[in-house]
Each structure stands twice: as C-alpha cells, then as structure tokens.
C-alpha cells in the first residue's frame with residue numbers, strides 16, 4: 001500500500017509539536033486516500049521517540065546514525081531522498097519550521113518532486129492535490145494546485161492542525177540501515193545558543209501591552225510603557241520592534257520569540273501575522289487597537305478598536321488611573 | 326568576496342486595503358506602494374557590510390517588471406556595484422521554483438563567493454527561492470541566518486530556530502544564505518547616493534538571453550498553480566468598540582473592571 005510520510009522533527013531530546021500536528025492531519029489524509037501513515041524518524045539513539053510515534057502512525061521508519069544526532073539538512077536530505085525513492089510515498093509532510101525550510105526545497109529539487117510550502121490545508125480530490133496557503137501577511141488565502149506527479153512534498157504551518165491522538169495505532173517500528181557512508185562535508189552543526197536572558201520575563205506577566213510597527217518611532221514607546229505600568233503589566237512587542245533594536249529580544253512574542261498566556265493582552269498597532277498570533281492567541285482576554293479594520297489581529301481579539309493607537313493610549317491611561325483612584 | 330543578492334519588488338500591504346482583481350487569482354495592485362521586500366533589505370545590507378569589510382563586489386538581481394528598477398536603484402544607492410533585471414512576459418505566473426530556475430541560469434555564469442537572499446518574500450511567503458537556487462547550482466545553503474562570520478572558505482552562521490533559540494552551523498563557500506530580519510540595521514540612502522545610482526546601468530535580460538525555454542518558466546515551469554484567491558473566512562471576529570477615543574477608553578476600562586483586571 002502507498003504511504004503518507006510525516007518527517008519527525010525533534011530537538012534536544014523532545015519531539016516537537018508540529019510532528020503530532022502533521023500526524024493528525026496525515027491520519028485524516030491517509031484515510032481519505034487509502035494510504036498508510038508512516039512516521040519517519042532520524043537521529044542517534046532515538047528508539048524512545050520511535051515508541052511514542054508508533055501510537056500515532058501505522059509504520060515508523062527509523063534511521064539511526066551518529067551523523068543524524070542533530071538536524072543537518074545535508075544529512076537529512078540524503079537519507080530522506082533515499083527513502084522517498086525506495087518507497088514512493090504519495091505525500092511527504094515536513095514542518096514549515098526552521099528545520100523544514102532548510103530541507104524541503106532542496107529535497108524537492110533533488111527528487112524532481114513538486115513542493116508546496118507553508119500550507120494551512122491540504123486535500124486530494126480525484127487525481128488533484130490542492131493546498132491552501134496564505135499570502136500578504138494573512139490578508140488573503142489562495143487555493144493552489146500542484147503539478148501532477150507520482151509523489152508530492154508539502155511543508156505545513158505550525159499550530160494549524162489541532163492534535164488528536166485517536167486510538168493507538170500500534171505502528172510497526174522498521175529499522176532502516178543508514179545510507180550515510182561518507183562524512184557530511186558541506187555543512188556542520190556546531191551548537192545551540194540561547195540569547196542571554198534579559199531583565200523582564202514576559203511569560204510571567206499577567207498583563208501585557210504588545211506594540212507593533214504601528215508605534216512608528218522609538219520615541220513613542222515610553223507613553224505606552226506607562227500604560228503597561230498603570231495596568232500593572234509589562235511591555236511586549238512584535239518582531240519588527242526587536243529587529244529595529246527598540247526593545248530587547250526577550251520582549252518579542254511569537255514563533256521566534258516567547259509564547260505568552262497573560263490574563264490580558266492589549267495589541268497596539270500589530271497586524272496579527274500568524275507568527276505573532278502563535279505566541280499570544282491563548283491569552284485570556286485580547287484587546288486589539290489597529291487603524292485597519294481588516295487587520296487579521298481582529299480575528300483573534302475578543303474586543304477590537306479601529307482607531308489610531310495614539311488617540312486611544314492617553315485617555316485609556318487616565319481612565320485606568322481614575323479607576324484605581 | 327563577490328556577493329550576489331537576489332531582491333524582489335513587493336507591495337506593502339500591512340496597512341493597505343486589499344482587493345482581489347478580476348482574474349480572481351491576484352490582488353489589485355493599483356494604488357499600492359511597492360518597495361524592496363523586507364527580508365531582502367537586510368540581505369542587501371549584509372552584502373554591503375561584507376564588501377566593506379573584505380572588499381569585492383555586490384551584484385543585485387531581480388526577476389520582475391520594469392517597475393522593479395526602483396528596487397535595483399535603491400540597491401545601487403546603498404552600495405551595490407551592479408544590477409541586473411530579468412524581465413519577460415513569459416516569466417509571469419512563476420512560482421518560487423521557476424523564479425529560482427531563472428536566477429540560477431543567469432547566476433551560474435557570474436563570479437561569486439556567496440549568494441544572499443531574504444528568508445522569504447512578504448507577498449507570497451514561499452521561503453523557497455534561496456534553497457532551490459543553491460540546489461540548482463550544486464552548492465550548500467543555510468536559511469534564516471542571523472549572524473555571519475567568515476573564516477577562509479567557511480562561513481560560521483547563527484541560524485534562527487523557534488522560541489528564541491539559535492543554532493551555530495558551518496557551511497562551506499560558495500553557498501547561498503537566506504537572511505532573517507534583524508541581522509543588521511539597513512542604512513538610509515543619502516541623496517547623493519540616490520543621484521549617483523540614477524546614472525548607473527541596469528542590465529536587462531529576457532527569456533532568450535537567459536537561455537531558458539518557454540516551458541521552463543511561468544506557470545508551465547512551476548510546481549504550483551494558483552487556482553483561486555479569496556478573503557479568509559471569518560471564524561471569529563472581535564466585538565468592535567465604537568465611539569470617540571474618550572468613549573472607547575471608558576468602555577475598555579469598564580471591561581477590565583468587570584473582569585477584575587483593574
């Protein structure tokens with residue numbers, strides 16, 4: 001029977017969530033296309049991971065090699081392209097993550113297999129493989145069709161498919177000998193580095209006021225910080241604010257920053273790109289202020305204000321101060 | 326150190342109202358302001374910084390229409406030495422794969438030690454062009470680069486991972502690096518620089534000069550084909566608070582009070 005491959009993403013001893021999200025979607029797709037769901041796992045001494053995966057997939061293809069200890073796109077590409085050539089899966093799912101974007105495009109070229117990236121939905125209909133993607137920072141969706149082929153590759157957006165465990169699948173763990181006979185020479189993993197911790201832990205704050213590019217200038221930040229203080233909270237931000245060096249990177253909320261879950265998150269001048277939303281959507285109460293009524297942030301906020309943030313911040317601060325007496 | 330930077334001319338859409346055009350497959354571009362893709366802006370700056378440190382040249386390349394000259398002029402003003410625009414009506418409808426193929430065909434005959442691209446483009450968000458380009462040229466790559474250190478034939482890089490973590494990797498040159506925002510501070514262009522850039526030549530090549538066939542570019546040469554564009558369905562919508570800023574402030578304060586947040 002043909003298969004749907006899900007490439008396992010793991011780091012520092014942990015299988016990453018996107019793997020289980022892909023396995024959930026993969027299970028649904030396998031059901032609809034009459035294929036088997038296969039988790040593909042590379043690493044060094046990762047049998048414990050294989051065991052976990054066997055609950056979620058019909059097969060677990062396990063390749064162990066010291067050269068696969070840490071993610072390395074050169075090594076991964078060699079091993080995965082071998083497996084795809086041999087077993088010709090209908091589809092290979094890879095996370096649209098830092099690892100996935102480093103691997104999928106070159107893998108697809110080397111195999112001559114069509115690739116769609118950052119998919120938020122995938123569907124096989126008759127002989128047609130259609131994906132849903134977002135463009136223009138999430139302001140529009142597109143349905144796109146992949147060129148007809150025997151096998152496809154897709155990268156999947158993180159936190160898009162909620163994990164459902166379903167009945168354990170008691171998958172068979174199949175050990176495949178590593179094809180890596182030669183050294184990996186072009187690319188070498190050295191180490192992980194964590195930027196030094198800063199002064200404020202935004203993940204511990206009960207109230208966060210998040211600022212985005214709408215703040216326009218560094219000099220506009222202090223009045224907003226005062227609002228955060230009046231609310232007994234801290235200042236957080238979207239990525240461009242850190243990129244510009246206006247706030248340290250431990251204030252950044254989102255996929256490449258912190259994940260926060262405060263009681264209150266006020267988003268000021270933040271458009272609501274999915275990478276930001278990923279980090280704050282589970283806040284208890286979200287209030288967004290944005291000039292653009294179509295800003296995607298209004299899709300996650302409980303309350304929205306379509307207005308210039310500079311008109312809202314001063315009266316809001318004085319109203320809160322009044323309430324506090 | 327000869328560096329090639331691939332750049333793209335994209336519409337700024339964060340604050341703009343977006344309409345889908347008559348084809349149902351693209352947005353209405355009239356009235357939108359275009360600029361260099363945000364990620365490419367950092368890639369260009371990084372190339373110029375490396376040139377300033379190690380000498381060599383920077384060549385900016387784009388696949389786009391004549392309008393993209395404004396982006397190439399910006400690159401020239403900011404320190405690029407040469408600029409090339411790849412333009413042909415047949416290139417329209419190209420996905421990231423076809424774009425990378427067009428770039429590869431031209432770049433393979435140029436001298437270079439390094440190619441820089443943005444991590445992704447802000448319009449279509451494929452995040453594939455740099456890596457496909459590397460594979461087509463048969464050289465290594467690294468994506469989402471936040472720091473570059475050069476030692477002889479090896480680049481030591483910080484790659485951004487999730488949750489604030491980074492990894493350090495070493496890549497043999499020549500290589501393609503895709504640059505993540507925040508790696509540097511893109512400089513402003515002086516008026517002098519802009520004026521000088523207006524006089525520089527932009528080389529323009531079409532399909533025939535590039536040397537590809539019609540079926541290798543555009544929709545025919547792509548992996549994916551746009552079928553339909555639409556406004557995302559609203560699953561959840563915020564309750565909008567209306568009134569004057571004063572009235573809105575009162576409403577927010579009341580909500581916070583009711584929830585015990587003040």
Ligand SMILES: Cc1cc2nc3c(=O)[nH]c(=O)nc-3n(C[C@H](O)[C@H](O)[C@H](O)COP(=O)(O)OP(=O)(O)OC[C@H]3O[C@@H](n4cnc5c(N)ncnc54)[C@H](O)[C@@H]3O)c2cc1C
Pocket residue numbers: 137211212213214215237238239240252253254255256257258268269270271272273274275276279289290291292295307308309310339340444445
């Ligand atoms: C791999 C990767 C990882 C990323 N990780 C993160 C991450 O961790 N966190 C993150 O935030 N982003 C991240 N990003 C970037 C993300 O894609 C967006 O570019 C970013 O979130 C946009 O920030 P923004 O909303 O502040 O700016 P924009 O998208 O430019 O939005 C600015 C908003 O402000 C509004 N505005 C302007 N002026 C005013 C005003 N006076 N009053 C009210 N509203 C106003 C505008 O209408 C607009 O909606 C990542 C991107 C990539 C590719």
